[in-house]
Amino acid sequence: MTTIAAEQTGNHDVRTRPETGAAPPAPGMTPGPGQTPGSRLGPTEDFPEDLTGLCMAELQVLHSRITRQLDHDYLTDPAGPHTWTVDRSFELAAELDARDTA
Template structure:
């Protein structure tokens, strides 16, 4: 009797794959671009509005939520910390939300 073990196929985009022993470590302050970001987060390679003032408050809050989730994810998973683009976007969103609160 032959037993065939079924296993999940692992593709190149699977985060569970590990680098080869002896592979170069990431340079501090840099982080590889994400291959695919879930809909609840907004990765650094994805589009971001140039002008936040034109967004409705609801759209601004959704965007803030997605950036915050991406920052949380990066803090937990990336040894070098969040991507600098994501941090800049978070600062821009916080400034726009503060400006609207003050108005």
């Protein structure tokens, strides 16, 4: 019988420890209806109205989730990404640019 030693990484995935080399079981987390996986932010999910109130780390995480959603939409939808996702991407880019020049 093989035992699996895994460590939580804090973002709902599990990594194996190098000493065992065994693959962990797949996490059983599935998004609810109308929700996208935690690494993406779908067009119907909440988005802050004022980005200036977010700290840089929160802004970067939001940008990452929107970028992953854009990538997913380009790869899976022949019509391309949702208009709201594109608009959110532009808003985030503008806020990040503003902080870079400040």
